[in-house]
Amino acid sequence: xxxxxxxxxxxxxxxxxxxxxxxxxxxxxxxxxxxxxxxxxxxxxxxxxxxxxxxxxxxxxxxxxxxxxxxxxxxxxxxxxxxxxxxxxxxxxxxxxxxxxxxxxxxxxxxxxxxxxxxxxxxxxxxxxxxxxxxxxxxxxxxxxxxxxxxxxxxxxxxxxxxxxxxxxxxxxxxxxxxxxxxxxxxxxxxxxxxxxxxxxxxxxxxxxxxxxxxxxxxxxxxxxxxxxxxxxxxxxxxxxxxxxxxxxxxxxxxxxxxxxxxxxxxxxxxxxxxxxxxxxxxxxxxxxxxxxxxxxxxxxxxxxxxxxxxxxxxxxxxxxxxxxxxxxxxxxxxxxxxxxxxxxxxxxxxxxxxxxxxxxxxxxxxxxxxxxxxxxxxxxxxxxxxxxxxxxxxxxxxxxxxxxxxxxxxxxxxxxxxxxxxxxxxxxxxxxxxxxxxxxxxxxxxxxxxxxxxxxxxxxxxxxxxx
Numbered sequence: 001x002x003x004x005x006x007x008x009x010x011x012x013x014x015x016x017x018x019x020x021x022x023x024x025x026x027x028x029x030x031x032x033x034x035x036x037x038x039x040x041x042x043x044x045x046x047x048x049x050x051x052x053x054x055x056x057x058x059x060x061x062x063x064x065x066x067x068x069x070x071x072x073x074x075x076x077x078x079x080x081x082x083x084x085x086x087x088x089x090x091x092x093x094x095x096x097x098x099x100x101x102x103x104x105x106x107x108x109x110x111x112x113x114x115x116x117x118x119x120x121x122x123x124x125x126x127x128x129x130x131x132x133x134x135x136x137x138x139x140x141x142x143x144x145x146x147x148x149x150x151x152x153x154x155x156x157x158x159x160x161x162x163x164x165x166x167x168x169x170x171x172x173x174x175x176x177x178x179x180x181x182x183x184x185x186x187x188x189x190x191x192x193x194x195x196x197x198x199x200x201x202x203x204x205x206x207x208x209x210x211x212x213x214x215x216x217x218x219x220x221x222x223x224x225x226x227x228x229x230x231x232x233x234x235x236x237x238x239x240x241x242x243x244x245x246x247x248x249x250x251x252x253x254x255x256x257x258x259x260x261x262x263x264x265x266x267x268x269x270x271x272x273x274x275x276x277x278x279x280x281x282x283x284x285x286x287x288x289x290x291x292x293x294x295x296x297x298x299x300x301x302x303x304x305x306x307x308x309x310x311x312x313x314x315x316x317x318x319x320x321x322x323x324x325x326x327x328x329x330x331x332x333x334x335x336x337x338x339x340x341x342x343x344x345x346x347x348x349x350x351x352x353x354x355x356x357x358x359x360x361x362x363x364x365x366x367x368x369x370x371x372x373x374x375x376x377x378x379x380x381x382x383x384x385x386x387x388x389x390x391x392x393x394x395x396x397x398x399x400x401x402x403x404x405x406x407x408x409x410x411x412x413x414x415x416x417x418x419x420x421x422x423x424x425x426x427x428x429x430x431x432x433x434x435x436x437x438x439x440x441x442x443x444x445x446x447x448x449x450x451x452x453x454x455x456x457x458x459x460x461x462x463x464x465x466x467x468x
Contacts, residue, residue, distance in 0.1 A: 004295065004298060004329070005295070005325060005326075005329045006294065006295055006299055006300055006301055006302050006325060007027045007028055007063075007300060007301040007302070008025060008026050008027050008028075008301075008302055008304075008318065008321055008322055008325055009026065009027065009028045009029070009030060009065075009164070009301050009302065009303040009304065010026040010028075010029050010030075010304050010314055010317070010318050011029065011030060011031075011169075011304060011305065011306045011307040011309065011314065012029035012030065012031040012045075012053065012064075012307065012314075013031070013044060013306075013307040013308055013309070013314075014044040014045075014049075014311075015044075015049055015052060015053055015056075016311055017311050017314045018031065018053050018056070018057070018064075019056070019449075020311050020314050020315045020318070020449070021314050021315075021318050022057070022060055022062050023315070023318075023410045023449050024314075024315045024316075024318035024319040024322065024410050025318045025319055025321070025322025025323075025410070026062070026318045026322075027062060027063060028057075028062060028063035028064065028065060028093065028301070029053075029057070029062070029063075029064055029065070030064075030065040030066070030067050030096060030303075030307075031045045031049075031050065031053060031064070031065075031066060031067065031307070032045055032066070032067045032068075032307060033045075033050075033066050033067060033068040033083075033084070033087055033095075034046055034047070034083075035076075035083065036068040036069075036070050036072075036076065036080070036083065036084070037067045037068060037069065037070065038067070038069055038070055038120070038190070038195070047086055047087065047090075050066065050087060050090055050092070051090050054090050054091065054092055057093075063093040063094075064092050064093055065092060065093055065094045065095070065096055065116065066087055066092040066094075066095050066096065067096040067118070067307075068084060068087075068095050068096065068097055068102070069096050069097055069098040069099075069118035069120050070098070070099065071098060071099050071120065072099045072101065072102055077101060077102070077105075080102055080105065081105055081106075081109065084106065088106075088110055088113055093114065094113075094114040094115065094116045094138065094139065095113060095114070095115055095116070096115075096116045096117075096118050096141070097115055097116070097117065097118060098117070098118035098119075098120035098121045100121075100135075103115055103117075103135065103136075103137065104135070107135065107136045111136065114138040114139070115136065115137050115138060115139075116137070116138065116139040116140075116141060116162075116164065117132050117137045117139065117140045117141060118141055119141045119142070119143060119144060119166065121141075122143050122145075122175065123140050123141075123142055123143055124142075124143045124145060124146060124150070125150075125154070126153065126154045126157035126158050129154055129157075129158045129161055129163075130157075130158060130161075133158070133161050138162060139161070139162035139163070139164055139300070139301070140161060140162070140163055140164065141164040141165075141166075141303065142154065142163060142164065142165055144166055144171065144285070144353055144354065145175065145354050146165075146354065146355075147354055147355060147356065148290065148293055148294070148297070148355050148356060151163070151165060151294070151297060151299065151355075152297045155297050155298050155299070162300040162301070163298075163299050163300050163301070164299070164300060164301035164302075164303055165294060165299050165301070165302060165303065166285060166287075166303045166304075166305060167285070167286075167287040167288065167290065167291065167294070167302045167303065167304065167321065168284075168285055168286055168287060168288070168304045168305065168306075168317055168321065168342075169284065169285055169304055169305025169306045169309075170282075170284055170285070170305055170306065171282040171283065171284060171285050171351070171353060172282065173282055174190075179195065282348070282351075283347075283348055283349040283350060283351040284347045284348050284349065284350055284351070285305070285350075285351065285352070285353045286339075286342060286347075286350035286351070286352065287352050287353070287355055288320060288321060288324050288338050288339065288342065289334060289339070289352065290352060290355050290356070291321065291324040291325055291327075291328050291334075292324075292327070292328040292334060295325065295328040295329065296328075302321065302325065304317050304318070304321065310378065311381070311451070312345075312378035312396075312408075312451055312453070313345055313346075315408060315451055316341065316342070316344060316345055316408065317342070317345070319341075319408070319410075319413075320338050320341050320342055323335070323338060324338055340375055341375070343375040343376075344375045344376035344377070344378075344453060375455070375456060376406055376453040376454060376455050376456055377397055377453060377454045377456060378396055378397060378451065378452075378453050379395060379396055379397045379398070379399045379405070379432075379452050379453060379454045380393040380394055380395045380396050380397075380399070380432075380439075380451070380452040381393065381394050381396070381450075381451055381452070382443075382447045382448070382449070382450040382451070382452065383438065385447060385448075386440065389442070389444070390422070390440045390441065390442055390443075391440065391441050391442075391443045391447050392438055392439075392440055393432075393438070393439055393440070393441055393452055394435075394436065394437070394438055395432045395433075395434055395435055395436070395437040395438075395439060396434070396435050397434050397435070397454070398431065398432065398433055398434045399418070399431075399432050399452075399454045400418070400430055400431040400432070401418050401419065401420060401421055401430045401431070402417075402418065403417075403418050403454050403455070404416070404417055404418070404454070404455040405417075405418055405441075405452055405453065405454055405455070406452070406453040406454075406455055407443060407445070407447065407450050407451075407452060408450060408451040408452070408453060409445075409446055409447065409449070409450040409451075410449065411446050414445065415455065416443060416444075418441065419442070420442060421439055421440065421441055422439065422440040423437075423438075423439055423440075424437075424438045424439070424440075426440070
């Protein structure tokens with residue numbers, strides 16, 4: 001048991017998501033400054049929304065951070081102080097920044113404003129932490145490339161600096177998110193907040209040969225099928241097992257061409273070495289198993305990524321990580337059910353990232369390499385209650401009479417078997433076809449602010465029995 005409890009920090013892509021984060025257990029949220037956030041393309045916050053969000057947060061005794069973490073070019077340096085001044089006037093609890101020049105400018109003009117150093121600054125050692133501390137930064141968001149041991153060492157060397165660590169969300173193929181891919185393809189710079197997620201597009205492969213005179217990769221034969229990750233993983237494992245004799249594997253010089261589905265005919269070379277062929281789509285970070293260790297280390301804030309994710313994602317992750325923190329503080333053992341609940345979120349497979357170089361075997365039974373084995377699907381939001389107690393639900397996905405529904409509420413979740421349902425006119429119906437419909441359900445208990453998920457049938461195997 002420990003008296004220290006880390007802050008739970010959630011993304012706020014909108015005011016509704018901010019409220020859901022607070023309702024389900026967040027201590028603080030972060031939202032993007034217009035034009036200067038790395039989610040500039042998908043940011044519902046303008047100055048009016050920032051003001052409302054900060055006022056609501058402080059009224060609830062919560063914190064609200066404003067993200068202003070782009071790596072600025074000269075044109076944005078010129079306008080930065082002008083545009084950040086009205087934001088600072090709103091009195092957010094901190095500004096999250098990455099660019100050292102902009103940090104210097106803000107600190108010189110407003111020395112009282114807390115500045116949190118963004119993960120974009122790639123802080124990976126204790127001396128860098130001490131440098132930024134001398135520059136007036138009050139919190140360091142550590143690089144995702146650190147292990148638990150490295151985080152613990154930084155904590156020991158820098159006991160009086162606030163430290164923040166990402167524990168859940170999308171991972172980038174680039175170092176701490178400093179990617180060039182979208183800028184190369186679309187002239188939309190990820191470091192300026194306009195990433196198009198080119199690493200997750202649908203690519204196909206083509207056999208290629210290297211021209212001995214020019215070194216250029218030339219297409220040999222079109223491969224119509226998509227890239228088969230399982231097949232390539234099996235080949236990679238086989239190749240890897242054969243390369244320990246000091247001899248270069250015959251496939252080490254193999255070249256392929258990839259074609260993105262939106263750019264037919266544009267073939268780009270990729271290389272294969274003895275370990276396999278590397279396509280860019282990373283698994284998602286999930287470190288709920290590591291919350292107890294991070295709490296014991298003394299990390300001040302545990303951060304969840306996802307300002308562009310759904311309200312359901314915000315509510316579910318807030319609830320799960322709130323329980324994980326409370327269990328860690330109370331000295332209770334880790335509850336594997338928390339992993340099961342996160343499987344209800346769309347994901348690309350989960351990984352603990354670089355926190356653990358070799359994940360514990362006790363958690364491997366709960367892992368899947370893809371997102372198909374989901375536990376539940378988000379199907380609706382509660383919008384009101386009739387005098388007879390029936391609940392109005394705005395649908396998001398299809399569900400039907402006979403389904404088992406999970407009512408996700410800040411006071412606790414519960415499951416109900418749906419026996420009957422009505423449309424908006426009070427007529428009995430069997431199926432809610434999906435968004436955008438309003439239907440009425442007979443749900444007892446607290447429902448204000450509740451979300452509704454449909455429990456999916458699970459494949460009967462030993463792994464899922466263990467999860468149950």
